[in-house]
Amino acid sequence: MPDAPTRRRRSGGRAANTARRGGLQINQMPWRLPRNTDAPTEPLGPDGVQAIHDGAMRILEEIGIEFLNEESLEIFKEAGCKVDGTNVRMGRDWVMEMIGKAPASFEIAARNPAHNITLGDGHILFGNVSSPPNYYDLEIGRKVSGNREQCANLLRLTQYFNCIHFAGGYPVEPVDIHPGVRHLDLLFDKLTLTDKVMHAYSLGKERVEDVMEMVKIANGITEEEFRQKPYMYTNINSTSPLKHDIPMIDGCLRCVRRGQAVVVSPFTLAGAMAPVTMSGAVALSLAEALSAIALFQYVAPGAACVIGTFTSNVDMKSGAPAFGTPEYMRATQMTGQMARFYGLPMRASGVCAANVPDGQAMWETSNSLWSAVQSGTNMVYHAAGWLEGGLIASPEKFIMDCEVIQMIQRYFEPAIVDTSPDSIAVETIAEVGPNGHYFGVQHTQDRYEEAFYSPFLSDWRNFEAWELAGGVWTAERAHSMFKEIIANFEEPPMDIAVREELSAFVERRKSEGGAPTDF
């Protein structure tokens, strides 16, 4: 299995820019780093921003955050924070001084330099769904535990779609691989099936450090080169309310000390592990995130940090988390205002509560993706493939989401809103007059190929043509496309020696016993 998908590429050397799209040619947009040119939607006035900031600072000063990681407690003590057991209180001046050291934007290199990304600087970038324990597709027709093959297929989609800019965590948890060696097999799969920016889970030092080693091998770089700039990132969640656990902080410290990027995303569900009021949930989320980012900036001034938001609400009838709700959208927008206030790049998500890739899934996901746009989010996690509040990964949903993401990319192309005389085209309007049409005129002929978004999954035919072609609903079309993409997928090129070095590393670390599983 580990070697099966590699046969075709053993010969190596095909040009990256054609091979990375695979053998199937669907009409997708080229790779680009879209810039969000819209003014953000800002529900808070200056007083509101100040009130939430003050709330977050009071949480840090008066209540404190629990840091279970002992090393971090020592560092906080050294920095002059008030450490009482695992409780750390920190003054706002110190926090703001530390946060002020963080860059407003930074690059993360991929093993394919064409896939380097910049987080911040007005960009809005998208990543695949991460970490669902379960998988659903239309062929299986039910929820099943994730496995390596499903995970590999979702990684192929991650690579295939140009609108996916970075690889998140495992797009589905491959529970058929022992957790002690899972990260080794999966990073091998991720590094060989994709050439996009890599992620490491902060689940114990062995896992983080193994990923770093494998990323270095895949990039063909020395430790010194690796330390010069981010080649990967980790994403951690706090244990809301008010707590950071041991391995997550440990993983981040290992990353920032070696120049790698960290994303801190508290998961503050209003009404469950955060106040039922959205501004309270946002203030708590900010306090949790800023406490960790302040620590990282103290340890490694200028470290690449992203402030994440994962503030939503529960269904008060059942306690179940809800996503893509009005409250989720407003919390994301408010966090966007605060991220700009702190000068940090921001992460949000593409999420839904729906269990299957249907209408509800798409309106909830559309709500969350548009709130990412409205909030000025730079890094959109889980943007493709997420179902059931993150408990299910679905290839159909992945492909459906990519159509929406592509439309958001296209939405930001300045050509659409060009108002030059050639675009307003009064002369053409005179030429066509009241009795003609615009299909055949030169003005149209010169522009029609690039004039409009061209979908790859949406069916724009009329009902009769659609029915004649089988009357296939969107999710089923996405399923067929999934099978086709996988059948025709070509791995991105990798030097044979590099691949063998990766394989050898995996074998050696497995023989050493992998990572402990008592986390």
Add this chain to the structure above:
Amino acid sequence: MPDAPTRRRRSGGRAANTARRGGLQINQMPWRLPRNTDAPTEPLGPDGVQAIHDGAMRILEEIGIEFLNEESLEIFKEAGCKVDGTNVRMGRDWVMEMIGKAPASFEIAARNPAHNITLGDGHILFGNVSSPPNYYDLEIGRKVSGNREQCANLLRLTQYFNCIHFAGGYPVEPVDIHPGVRHLDLLFDKLTLTDKVMHAYSLGKERVEDVMEMVKIANGITEEEFRQKPYMYTNINSTSPLKHDIPMIDGCLRCVRRGQAVVVSPFTLAGAMAPVTMSGAVALSLAEALSAIALFQYVAPGAACVIGTFTSNVDMKSGAPAFGTPEYMRATQMTGQMARFYGLPMRASGVCAANVPDGQAMWETSNSLWSAVQSGTNMVYHAAGWLEGGLIASPEKFIMDCEVIQMIQRYFEPAIVDTSPDSIAVETIAEVGPNGHYFGVQHTQDRYEEAFYSPFLSDWRNFEAWELAGGVWTAERAHSMFKEIIANFEEPPMDIAVREELSAFVERRKSEGGAPTDF
């Protein structure tokens, strides 16, 4: 048939505020006129606004608009415009002077005063799908010609859902009724099945005037009272490019002369009947709309006018219209900027190209509804029930759309973004501490009932609970809800004498032969 749905209400007198929700109690939001508090998304700078304005004015001054309606040609002559055959050119000073007479907002009364609406003044209001010739539901499972019963059921949904603020045109064209009398039977159905703001088609003077008479009867008002303020509206499309046909202008003139409202919505598909460039299509749309609105303001200064946009693009491979595209969104936003420039309330739409109520339908509709929000649209036509580019009405889609519309309404509730100390809740965060949760605390108990959006159609249960309940996808859930709503629907109360007067009017006009059908 015409009398069948009325039995229950013949006894009359039930309080409107309970009866209008019908017998089935789904957990919907109360009636309200939501205000759009977001700053609009403005892709154009001041130069861009000026360039499009200049383009529209040059079209009016140099190219002219064709008015096939003879009366309007006489009026334009009288006003000093250059009339050459059916071509009318008008100077920008005159156009701007006329447009300046139009109100920035106005009220339209419904027969139930609780359902009066204000167009403009920051409101965003939603109406049902209008005018599809065909119908689709999951029970029928295919596209069929519309009929009166389907139309009546969609009107029941229009009445049932509090988030639908006005009745548009026929939610599906009842082609089983002869076109000469269709408007009589349908207005009877509309006026008895709903008590919301009424619409008249401008398809010949008899149709418009019959609707006016029936609205007067339903409201129990005299002609003099009717002329004091809008009790109804008409919506017209220009025949793009550059043309207004005979009955549409005639109908609008009849409306504005009697104090009723008009909506002018050119249908400029970029690349087909408008330039392939969006700013060109918008400039053409504006010129067409402004030429008519200028006429109406000349005839009836201060007349209630809405500027509509229906600018989208075609699929350049097939020529088929596309909706909810990035280009559609930007055109809507640009038109929003121009509507504010001209000081006119604006209409846009909730639209999609999808043929069935699936994922594509909902991402396209979400795109169009969010662009209505982003553009500051005041009146969202076709907001519930639209499929296949407006060729199909679907009750499932209607109900699915209402969930999205409700979320937009909820999104605008200021409570979500409240940042008072009670909302930021530092004391509660201290009280819960790092080891508790927020489910049981007083702060949550005091607020949980109103804290979050509560869906009526979305299924937020986990996969297992959802599967146990039958594993029903969204469209199927909407179908069941449709059947339930219709089975339990209670008509809004109407005085028996009024109903009989309406019936008598319909019978008399039928006996007179209805309206000519040679339009």
